[in-house]
Amino acid sequence: MNKYRELMLGIGSALIVFLLWQGIDLTPFLLIFGALGVLYLFTQGKLNRNFEFAGNQGITRIDTGIRFDDIGGQEVAKRELLEALDFVRDQDKVTQLGIRPLKGILLTGPPGTGKTLLAKAAANYTDSVFISASGSEFIEMYAGVGAQRVRQLFNKARQLAVKMNKSNAIIFIDEIEVIAGKRGSHSSHLEYDQTLNQLLVEMDGLKPDESVKIVVIAATNRADLLDGALVRPGRFDRQVKVDLPDKEGRKHILSIHARGKPFAVEVNLDEIAKDTFGFSGAHLESLINEAAIMAYRKNRQEINMEDIREAIDKVMLGEKLDRKVESDELRRVAIHEIGHALVSEVVRPGSVATLTIIPRGKALGFMRQSPTEEQYLYTREYLLDQIAICLGGAIAEEIIYHNWSTGASNDFEQATSLCKQIMVSGLSSLGIISEELVGNERMYTTMKEILQEQQDRVKEIIMARLAILNNVCDNLLNEEKVSGDWFREQLKTA
Secondary structure, eight states: OHHHHHHHHHHHHHHHHHHHHTTOOOHHHHHHHHHHHHHHHHHHHHHHHHHHHHHHHHOOOSSOSOOGGGOOSOHHHHHHHHHHHHHHHOHHHHHHHTOOOOOEEEEEOSTTSSHHHHHHHHHHHHTOEEEEEEGGGGOOSSTTHHHHHHHHHHHHHHHHHHHTTOSEEEEEEESGGGTSBOTTOOOSOSHHHHHHHHHHHHHHTOOTTOSSEEEEEEEESOGGGBOHHHHSTTTEEEEEEOOOOOHHHHHHHHHHHTTTOOBOTTOOHHHHHHHTTTOOHHHHHHHHHHHHHHHHHTTOSSBOHHHHHHHHHHHHHOSBOOOOOOHHHHHHHHHHHHHHHHHHHHHSTTOEEEEEOOOBTTBSOEEEEOOSSOOSSOOHHHHHHHHHHHHHHHHHHHHHHSSOOGGGHHHHHHHHHHHHHHHHTTOSTTOSOOHHHHOHHHHHHHHHHHHHHHHHHHHHHHHTTHHHHHHHHHHHHHHSEEEHHHHHHHHHHO
16 A cells, blocks of 8 residues: 555656646646645544544443343343344354354334343343444445445454454444435435445455454334345344333333332332333333432432322423413313313223323323223224223313313324224224225214214213312312322212
């Protein structure tokens, strides 16, 4: 490389001398070449600085400090990942059985479910050098930069492994969909495709007999966007689903984050796990942290269930607002939320967790449901009940005020979405349909029938319990927040 550079410098110098001897003005050429040189040095320096920064940030330690025991709620994902990593640890047996080592492992699932933690635990488990990067770090406005960064990433992993006397290296790429989307989908330029092509080339170049064995672990929450060439066998051989935890998983995660924190005797992790359906691991960590902050604000030495319930509301909807609501408007909010609660308790007893008229985020009040059991498949009856619960607030307003307010707009959006789910699942009077072929008019007519049927049903439920509605409304206006248990007691005494 140095000899080639010296040869080019010599030829360039000779050419400049010859042109000067001919009397040609070289000023325009020197300005052009000078500008190109500065641009080249700037882009190369920027590229190297950016990559070095990302690389140094990504290399946490040889021992990342994360063990699989520190990750809760993902037993299936951990089991599948550990099986794949055993191929890295037990090289002799792998060679004896003629197993082709895995080149890549793709972690898919919603945000906050622990994909990055699993990658760090994998590095610890296999005693590997760990380098992490985000998909967005590879893309620049300059063509070829992304491909060069991919090459540098793999070279850096090999160099660090050798330097630290390790035989394995793990490269973790978060948000891989940024650089691994279906080729041809980026119409503006081909920089994304060039970066993906280079990643494919690097993964194809991983050999089992290399002194440093590299495993690429990638994470995404949009696996549907990835190019087919990347996820085929021989590149990302394993796809591990990292899903939202179930009740037992949530309890395990809560117990991990509760270590070292002073909880009151009344705190029940089973109850908290039940009330946090749909929470990810990140939500649960934030929940425990927010509960500790609540206890700190109130100058308490222990975290109690009141702090936990307050933290659940905050994680779901945000901090309390100082917004002052007029008394008439506040009463309407209370009527609206009690309408939801009445219908919810009638169609699904034990489902109301909290009723409040304290403004949070964009909500002036809310009724939080607590699912009685984990459910992943829904029947027509379940979806109709959920539509009825959504309409409960607006119908309660209509009965008391003879109209409803804009506060019901989000409820209507959820109700129409559930109606559509009923129709496309073949659970409506239309039967099994294709949404594209059945036509908007028929879909609209069927949706209107479903909604009208549930409106009539909700009206009957609330009209039969008007005394409860008014009684609970008075208490809610005084207390601002009531528990589901208290609400159920009012239903029993009516």
